[in-house]
Amino acid sequence: MWRTVKFLALLFLLITIPLWLTHHAGVFPRASAHASSVSSTVSGSPSATHSQTGARQTSQASNSASSAAEVDATSTFIAFRYDGTRVLFRVSDEISDFELDASQSKTLRSLGGPVAVYDKGQVWEADQGLLDAHREFFNRAHAGEQWQLELSADSRILAVVQKPVVATAGCFEYAGFLAEVLPAGQKEFAASAKQYFLIHRKLDTAANQTSGSKPTRVGPLVDRETTPELRSEIEKLLDARMKAELPKVHADSVPEYERAENVDETLKAWSERWKTFDDKLARGEGKLDYDMQAFQLTPDGVPRLFVRAEWTIDGKPAFLMSLWLRAKPALAVDHADAGWAGIMRMRELMDSQLDLETLGNVLNVFDLHHDGYGQVLIYSTGYEGYGISLYRFTDAGLTGTKIAHGGGC
Numbered sequence: 001m002w003r004t005v006k007f008l009a010l011l012f013l014l015i016t017i018p019l020w021l022t023h024h025a026g027v028f029p030r031a032s033a034h035a036s037s038v039s040s041t042v043s044g045s046p047s048a049t050h051s052q053t054g055a056r057q058t059s060q061a062s063n064s065a066s067s068a069a070e071v072d073a074t075s076t077f078i079a080f081r082y083d084g085t086r087v088l089f090r091v092s093d094e095i096s097d098f099e100l101d102a103s104q105s106k107t108l109r110s111l112g113g114p115v116a117v118y119d120k121g122q123v124w125e126a127d128q129g130l131l132d133a134h135r136e137f138f139n140r141a142h143a144g145e146q147w148q149l150e151l152s153a154d155s156r157i158l159a160v161v162q163k164p165v166v167a168t169a170g171c172f173e174y175a176g177f178l179a180e181v182l183p184a185g186q187k188e189f190a191a192s193a194k195q196y197f198l199i200h201r202k203l204d205t206a207a208n209q210t211s212g213s214k215p216t217r218v219g220p221l222v223d224r225e226t227t228p229e230l231r232s233e234i235e236k237l238l239d240a241r242m243k244a245e246l247p248k249v250h251a252d253s254v255p256e257y258e259r260a261e262n263v264d265e266t267l268k269a270w271s272e273r274w275k276t277f278d279d280k281l282a283r284g285e286g287k288l289d290y291d292m293q294a295f296q297l298t299p300d301g302v303p304r305l306f307v308r309a310e311w312t313i314d315g316k317p318a319f320l321m322s323l324w325l326r327a328k329p330a331l332a333v334d335h336a337d338a339g340w341a342g343i344m345r346m347r348e349l350m351d352s353q354l355d356l357e358t359l360g361n362v363l364n365v366f367d368l369h370h371d372g373y374g375q376v377l378i379y380s381t382g383y384e385g386y387g388i389s390l391y392r393f394t395d396a397g398l399t400g401t402k403i404a405h406g407g408g409c
Helices: 002-016 102-107 128-133 183-191 228-261 265-282 339-343
Strands: 030-032 076-081 086-090 123-125 146-150 156-169 172-181 196-200 219-221 287-296 303-313 316-326 332-337 361-366 375-381 385-394 397-408
Touching: 076 397, 086 156, 086 196, 128 156, 146 172, 156 183, 156 397, 172 183, 196 361, 196 375, 228 265, 228 287, 228 303, 228 316, 228 332, 228 339, 265 303, 265 316, 287 361, 316 339, 332 397
Parallel strands: none
Antiparallel strands: 030 287, 076 086, 076 196, 086 172, 123 156, 146 156, 146 196, 156 172, 219 287, 287 303, 303 316, 316 332, 361 375, 375 385, 385 397
16 A cells, blocks of 8 residues: 555656756756846757767758657666766666565675665665575566666766666655766766666667758757847746646645644744745735746757746745746746746645745756757756656657656655
8 A cells, every 4th residue: 555655646746846957057048037137047049060070961851740759668778877887777666665684685796886876775685585585577677688888868878787776865765776977988978977877788770860861969068058038038938838727836835824823823934934925926926936947859950948947035945836938939837847836835734935946947958869850858846755767859859768767755
């Protein structure tokens, strides 16, 4: 029963707690609607060519939504840095997590822990008993196999599967494998600043490319500054979207406010404060703060902007929302998520300090099928855990996949 509750709770968080962005410092310069200058990396127009190794030129955007290939969750997995030459990848889903008791873990060979920022849990070499108990998952890879490791949309190297392992995420364990980058790719692996990747068996990308054309380059759009006009347009769109989402967030929170009023004076004051915040937000009195990053993710060559936005009242967080925006031909919303705006109004979080970082990070971007449609790996924080999920872009916008990793208690 607890396993089902835990899975459903984490699934809810992964759906409602939004999208995202890279954990390295300086990737998300903040922008204030009350500031005179904003140093955000946003592209007003895509470049046809790029100087990076492996860059591809812009192609025709004639592909239909169905041409954005699916990603097979039984042979493509999230991998993360284990050490200087190895990655660890999880082959079981979260509903299949299990618990090792103290007597079991003492009999296993400890392998230490990964260096990846969100995954510091203990790792053990799987013994025969664990291999037999979780055969379905340990059959998904085998020692000695060569797999492809996606370092980014522009970089793919080979790694050899080393051994099956059991690792901890949150309060539970999962089945996984260690894989070592082949010597030819170790320098490139060491030079990459990324910590989270995708690993898979070799993919056939030829069928996804139109004869005689090259797909649009997928990846972050860096060193591009927004114009004052575009910044103003983004801020107007953010305020309008917040006001559109606010009535539902408020209506959903009213029962929580009313319950709190009947508990004690502290919670009554908390309830009154939130009702005041909602009224002021509706009147446009919130101060907007946001950051953003630009990506090329579709063959049409139109940049997508990932925006994390926060509105404060009297210096205190009052509304959080993340959005994916389409930059052309007119600025438009591809996807918006105000899930955290509702969650922050829960009594359980009354002492929590929530800000833009709560809205998550984009950890990496890929072009698995070399068709110009990008996949985005996103970290999301949760109430008692975390989740890392792969999303893909199609002509219809952002779409989820079954590829995920995370942990909780």
